[in-house]
Amino acid sequence: MEAKKNLRCFLFLLAVAPLLQLCFCDGDATVFYESFDESFDGRWVVSANEDYQGVWKHEKSEGHDDYGLLVSEKARKYGIVKELDEPVSLKDGTVVLQYDVRFQDGLECGGAYIKYLRPQEAGWTPKGFDSESPYSIMFGPDKCGATNKVHFILKHKNPKSGEYVEHHLKFPPSVPYDKLSHVYTAVIKPDNELRILVDGEEKKKANFLSAEDFEPPLIPPKTIPDPDDKKPEDWDERAKIPDPDAVKPVDWDEDAPMEIEDEEAVKPEGWLDDEPEDVDDPEATKPEDWDDDEDGEWEAPKIDNPKCAEAPGCGEWKRPMKRNPAYKGKWSSPLIDNPNYKGIWKPREIPNPDYFELEKPDFEPVAAIGIEIWTMQDGLLFDNILIAKDEKVAESIRLSTWKPKFEDEKEKQKEEEDTADQDGHLKGFQKKVFELLYKISDIPFLSDYKLKILDLIEKAEKQPNITIGVFVAIVAVFLTLVLKLLFGGKKVAKPETRKPETTEVSGSEGTSHEKSEENEEKDETAGAAAPRRRPTRRDN
Structure with missing residues (x-):
């Protein structure tokens, strides 16, 4: 045990060494860092909006001496803001956004993302912080029903319309399913590259200007379908048509049944024609409290006739059915190539009046960090929120702050799994x-x-x-x-998806989550507590 403790200390020193070097030698690389070692009171502003009733607390992470910002109540909206000393530009050089969060009680339905807010001139105040407060980037995990992803949303100003549009990262990584601490990193590069890391491992790489990576794309398509173009009335989209010259064969009998009685079948030897398939249970006795006037004449319940088990069968024998060789079903004309087929109609393409070119995204500066979430779980713990201009700074903080916690939690989880009962716990x-x-x-x-x-x-x-x-x-x-x-082969049809049990309603910012759960559980034992009724013959 002592050797293990010494090893941890050694690894910690190795991790901290590069961080200390960066802090003393390249302090400008760290723009903002919040470790929550001290209380957030006086430094962070809790939203005074009446919709945000969730209580934030300064608490230790379970099993650690490390403090964080804790979501303390279930089924609440939470809002809190920290203004930066100076706005951070996202246009020049590399910018790294990073923080770690732990779902101490798991996460079935809720968000744990961070909003990187624009300057207050955009129209918001710390005390009035809510889902409408304008942001530049929203980043972090969100899990509820069918939603399970690490969001990255860029709020970008359309240079033609002047409107701010949400651009969502396509195919984002999923949220880890456990109760361990995880660190989320977004790296914004000057060459328009975006990298998303979870626990220091790259999970997604994208380009801000690629139509394949963001929805909707930052750059609109050069052409669009002409909204005034209409399909001609004589346009035939049928690739195949019934052969108009085909004639039903004379011997085609549409009324022939699919199955007929097998005339060649012979009753098996030993078949017990006079024996019923079920008989009264000889061991059954009339209940002492049976009332003939109230309950009717009592009859013993039926059981399978034991004699039938020793014979090929009991009761009236009937010939089995077999497929009718004359069955052909409803006749229909065979399909042939449609000589008038013109293909699937599409409107002609015209130049997109809203098209514009873009060499780089016009990122809005980040002036504050806000956490505005809705969650059904408590126990969410935010920690080590970082904005940096160097990936090495983010890596050093991961190694010195998140990594030791994660390894310790993982080891404790393994010990619990090894000692857990088979029921009630997921095995490794x-x-x-x-x-x-x-x-x-x-x-x-x-x-x-x-x-x-x-x-x-x-x-x-x-x-x-x-x-x-x-x-x-x-x-x-x-x-x-x-x-x-x-x-190759036919295109696979898209499966019909069941409507999620919870509904995510986006506000004008598209990020507020008004979710409702229907926790209606069917009682599988319905009727178990109903008044006792004695069995009658009809029940058998």
């Missing part, structure tokens, strides 16, 4: 399966199926005993799509 193997499933759901060409896959994962997390079945089902879908991509 199952956790690895879930991690793999979330990675599969992040594969871009499975985007059409992501909601369906996440829905299956949600169910499996609540019922660990079906983990393997869900894993096999999702992998089967994955392999099927891979084979179709490799060898």
Whole structure:
């Protein structure tokens, strides 16, 4: 134990050494850093908006001496702001946004993202901070129902219209499913590159100007479908049509049944024609409290006739049915190529009047850091919020602050798993399966199926005993799509997705979450407490 403690101290010193060097030698690289070692009172401003009733607390992370900003109550809206000494420009050089958060009680439904706010001249105040407060970037995890992603949203001013538009990162990484501390990093590069890291590992790389990476794209398409172009009335989109010259064969009988009685069948030898399939239970006795006047004449319940079990069968024998060789069903004309086929009609393309070119995003400066969230869980702990101009600073802080906590929590979790009962806890193997499933759901060409896959994962997390079945089902879908991509074939239809049980309603900023849960559970034992009724013959 002492050796392990010494090793931890050694690793900590190794991690802190580069951080100390950066702090003393390159202090300008750290723009803002909040470790919450001291109380946030007087430094952070809690929103006075009446909708934000959640209470923030300065608490230690469970099992550590490290303090953080704690979400202390369930089912509340939370709002808090920290103004920077000077606005930070996102246009010049590299900018790194980083913080760690721990879901100490898990996260089934709620957000844990940060908003990087524009200067107050844009129209907001710290005390009035809410979902409408204008921001430049929103970044961080959000998980509820089918929503499971690490958001990155850029609020960008359209140079033509002057309106601010939300541009969402496509195919963002999923949120880790556990109660450990995780660190989220967004690296904005001067060459328009964006990198998203989770626990120091790159999970997503994108380009701000790529139409493939943001929705909607920052640069509008050069052409758009002509809204005034209409499909001609004689436009035929049918690739195949019934053959007009085809004639139903004379011997085609549409009324022939699908099955007929098998005339060649012979009753098995030993068939007991006079024996019923079920008989009165000889061991059943009339209950002592049975009242013939109230309950009717008592009759013993039925059981399978034991004689039938020793014979080929009991009761009236009937010939089995077989497929009718004369059955052809309803006749229809065979399909042929449509000579008038013109293809699927599309309106002609015209120059997009809203098109503009852009060499670099026109990032708005960041003047404050705000946490404006809605969550059904308490126990969310924010810590080590950083804005830096050097990736090495972010890496050093990860190694010195987040890494030791994470390793300690992971070790304790492993010890708990080793001693946990089979029921009520996810085993280490199952956790690895879930991690793999979330990675599969992040594969871009499975985007059409992501909601369906996440829905299956949600169910499996609540019922660990079906983990393997869900894993096999999702992998089967994955392999099927891979084979179709490799060898062609018909396009796979998009699966119908079940409407989420919770609804995410976006405000004008598109980020406020008004979610409602319907926790209506069907009582599988309905009627169990109903008044006792004695069985009658009809029940049997």
